Amino acid sequence: xxxxxxxxxxxxxxxxxxxxxxxxxxxxxxxxxxxxxxxxxxxxxxxxxxxxxxxxxxxxxxxxxxxxxxxxxxxxxxxxxxxxxxxxxxxxxxxxxxxxxxxxxxxxxxxxxxxxxxxxxxxxxxxxxxxxxxxxxxxxxxxxxxxxxxxxxxxxxxxxxxxxxxxxxxxxxxxxxxxxxxxxxxxxxxxxxxxxxxxxxxxxxxxxxxxxxxxxxxxxxxxxxxxxxxxxxxxxxxxxxxxxxxxxxxxxxxxxxxxxxxxxxxxxxxxxxxxxxxxxxxxxxxxxxxxxxxxxxxxxxxxxxxxxxxxxxxxxxxxxxxxxxxxxxxxxxxxxxxxxxxxxxxxxxxxxxxxxxxxxxxxxxxxxxxxxxxxxxxxxxxxxxxxxxxxxxxxxxxxxxxxxxxxxxxxxxxxxxxxxxxxxxxxx
Amino acid sequence: xxxxxxxxxxxxxxxxxxxxxxxxxxxxxxxxxxxxxxxxxxxxxxxxxxxxxxxxxxxxxxxxxxxxxxxxxxxxxxxxxxxxxxxxxxxxxxxxxxxxxxxxxxxxxxxxxxxxxxxxxxxxxxxxxxxxxxxxxxxxxxxxxxxxxxxxxxxxxxxxxxxxxxxxxxxxxxxxxxxxxxxxxxxxxxxxxxxxxxxxxxxxxxxxxxxxxxxxxxxxxxxxxxxxxxxxxxxxxxxxxxxxxxxxxxxxxxxxxxxxxxxxxxxxxxxxxxxxxxxxxxxxxxxxxxxxxx
Numbered sequence: 001x002x003x004x005x006x007x008x009x010x011x012x013x014x015x016x017x018x019x020x021x022x023x024x025x026x027x028x029x030x031x032x033x034x035x036x037x038x039x040x041x042x043x044x045x046x047x048x049x050x051x052x053x054x055x056x057x058x059x060x061x062x063x064x065x066x067x068x069x070x071x072x073x074x075x076x077x078x079x080x081x082x083x084x085x086x087x088x089x090x091x092x093x094x095x096x097x098x099x100x101x102x103x104x105x106x107x108x109x110x111x112x113x114x115x116x117x118x119x120x121x122x123x124x125x126x127x128x129x130x131x132x133x134x135x136x137x138x139x140x141x142x143x144x145x146x147x148x149x150x151x152x153x154x155x156x157x158x159x160x161x162x163x164x165x166x167x168x169x170x171x172x173x174x175x176x177x178x179x180x181x182x183x184x185x186x187x188x189x190x191x192x193x194x195x196x197x198x199x200x201x202x203x204x205x206x207x208x209x210x211x212x213x214x215x216x217x218x219x220x221x222x223x224x225x226x227x228x229x230x231x232x233x234x235x236x237x238x239x240x241x242x243x244x245x246x247x248x249x250x251x252x253x254x255x256x257x258x259x260x261x262x263x264x265x266x267x268x269x270x271x272x273x274x275x276x277x278x279x280x281x282x283x284x285x286x287x288x289x290x291x292x293x294x295x296x297x298x299x300x301x302x303x304x305x306x307x308x309x310x311x312x313x314x315x316x317x318x319x320x321x322x323x324x325x326x327x328x329x330x331x332x333x334x335x336x337x338x339x340x341x342x343x344x345x346x347x348x349x350x351x352x353x354x355x356x357x358x359x360x361x362x363x364x365x366x367x368x369x370x371x372x373x374x375x376x377x378x379x380x381x382x383x384x385x386x387x388x389x390x391x392x393x394x395x396x397x398x399x400x401x402x403x404x405x406x407x408x409x410x411x412x413x414x415x416x417x418x419x420x421x422x423x424x425x426x427x428x
Numbered sequence: 429x430x431x432x433x434x435x436x437x438x439x440x441x442x443x444x445x446x447x448x449x450x451x452x453x454x455x456x457x458x459x460x461x462x463x464x465x466x467x468x469x470x471x472x473x474x475x476x477x478x479x480x481x482x483x484x485x486x487x488x489x490x491x492x493x494x495x496x497x498x499x500x501x502x503x504x505x506x507x508x509x510x511x512x513x514x515x516x517x518x519x520x521x522x523x524x525x526x527x528x529x530x531x532x533x534x535x536x537x538x539x540x541x542x543x544x545x546x547x548x549x550x551x552x553x554x555x556x557x558x559x560x561x562x563x564x565x566x567x568x569x570x571x572x573x574x575x576x577x578x579x580x581x582x583x584x585x586x587x588x589x590x591x592x593x594x595x596x597x598x599x600x601x602x603x604x605x606x607x608x609x610x611x612x613x614x615x616x617x618x619x620x621x622x623x624x625x626x627x628x629x630x631x632x633x634x635x636x637x638x639x640x641x642x643x644x645x646x647x648x649x650x651x652x653x654x655x656x657x658x659x660x661x662x663x664x665x666x667x668x669x670x671x672x673x674x675x676x677x678x679x680x681x682x683x684x685x686x687x688x689x690x691x692x693x694x695x696x697x698x699x700x701x702x703x704x705x706x707x708x709x710x711x712x713x714x715x716x717x718x719x720x721x722x
Contacts, residue, residue, distance in 0.1 A: 238438035239686040262643035270569030292548025
């Protein structure tokens with residue numbers, strides 16, 4: 001056994017060294033999430049150039065699914081993978097695409113943008129897939145974009161994001177800002193809210209969204225009475241909620257991400273605010289998150305999305321039933337899952353319209369391809385590769401599901417650069 | 429004026445959270461010198477204990493009160509297991525301990541993910557803790573008052589144990605001079621184990637309390653581990669008093685900075701202050717003064 005023979009004089013020195021070492025380690029631990037350098041993307045422009053190696057001769061066609069199954073994003077991206085698998089299974093059971101069965105090559109993006117870029121490169125160049133489906137964070141998409149452009153392949157990206165992007169090689173099946181943020185503000189304006197408080201996590205999406213909201217507010221006679229950002233993983237919202245309370249706000253627009261929502265809503269409830277007096281519109285809380293925050297803490301609060309499990313349509317009934325049968329009764333369906341499911345069908349529609357798996361032919365055929373998705377009919381815009389979709393403002397019910405209380409007049413045309421809004425001039 | 433008092437309370441409350449998270453560490457790291465990176469995961473274990481108990485005890489209030497002692501035992505047993513199997517083999521090898529306990533932290537996180545699922549879970553707050561107490565025109569959230577009270581109670585009990593009981597005397601003796609303690613008949617080995625049990629147990633209590641404030645997920649512990657080490661280092665190694673003062677000072681500073689700037693900038697300013705402070709007083713706020721024997 002070990003014996004302990006620390007002479008006292010060295011104990012204190014050691015203790016100091018120890019504390020320094022512990023502190024350094026603790027700090028490294030907290031920083032290592034974001035500190036990796038961006039290697040790997042630059043060197044990947046390969047000799048194969050744009051020549052596609054996709055094999056269309058057999059009776060099957062390869063496609064790639066690239067989602068994080070490990071790391072911090074795994075919680076969310078696993079659900080997207082599940083619904084992609086479901087869509088592929090359904091398409092195969094119905095005879096495949098152009099008579100070919102889909103053969104899935106699955107990869108793990110590991111919540112690291114550089115891994116996403118590497119795996120995308122692998123899927124395109126060595127697996128020779130016809131298209132890739134996946135990505136969640138904007139940083140993963142931005143890391144993959146140059147790969148898809150230089151290899152001239154296709155990525156289908158299923159998550160709402162901050163807009164201001166349009167690549168010929170990416171199809172964006174989640175909402176851009178004018179299909180989620182602006183309808184959310186439209187709703188608040190319609191309700192006669194005049195003083196809005198902005199709270200968000202400190203990274204690109206909330207800051208971009210809030211820039212847009214500020215411009216919107218100025219044009220629509222709404223006062224922004226506060227704008228607060230919390231570092232990702234922030235756990236104590238006493239101060240921010242104090243500021244919110246003393247600001248006199250009559251509504252909150254919430255772009256917080258992940259765990260921070262829990263701490264924020266618990267604090268909000270603790271100081272006695274309620275959805276009746278100061279409603280919170282959230283854009284990152286979907287059905288799965290409600291359980292983790294605690295239904296009691298968010299019941300009656302609002303969300304802005306383009307799909308809820310409760311959307312009433314025959315397509316959605318089929319989708320929800322199929323999903324629950326495959327993955328279990330207690331699994332909810334949510335907006336990004338639905339957008340991923342839809343993306344596979346949209347690709348199928350484009351391929352069938354083009355009569356080919358060729359990238360150029362698909363880009364040519366994309367405009368106007370539509371699909372009766374669970375969220376309602378969606379249509380691809382050939383110019384910016386986004387899709388027209390209906391916006392829904394939802395209210396969180398006591399059962400943890402979200403119920404639509406307001407919807408846009410039909411599908412909203414995607415406008416990632418907000419060119420159709422006078423007040424948005426100068427934002428992009 | 430209102431805002432000032434509200435912020436004062438926010439700072440005290442934040443301080444009490446920091447104190448709860450750091451108190452166990454003040455014992456295991458501060459007194460024993462073990463860098464235990466898995467301390468945060470003991471907090472997480474305490475939080476999940478509250479979650480599991482709630483499934484068995486329908487009344488949220490009763491289950492919270494039961495969870496406090498059970499969380500203590502769960503955290504303590506995990507700590508004891510870690511001490512007996514791994515840490516005891518590497519006293520005097522602090523860097524190895526650091527790496528090993530970091531590994532243990534990752535294993536525990538994954539274990540929680542496999543057992544409870546990756547998404548966060550929810551622990552219902554009891555009805556008697558919802559809402560706020562009006563005080564001088566402010567509304568003080570009951571959950572925060574509860575945590576403040578709990579933190580103070582933990583400090584009082586712990587310092588009484590250290591001061592009055594024979595266990596406490598043995599712990600202090602071992603910390604101050606291990607050789608002399610051993611020659612006087614104190615089983616330092618058993619003392620180490622008990623100290624580690626108590627320190628880790630307090631982490632479990634912290635975990636139960638934190639379910640009232642934030643999210644309960646596999647990475648709960650990593651959110652607090654940095655702050656916990658900060659408190660112990662600033663407070664000074666070897667003294668509970670230092671950790672108490674440091675926790676409340678850091679809480680108040682953070683709340684003040686956050687109110688006058690932003691949450692992100694407040695964190696930066698806080699680190700700047702701490703770095704500057706450690707330049708002036710590397711031994712922390714309170715340091716043990718003993719006569720060297722060697």
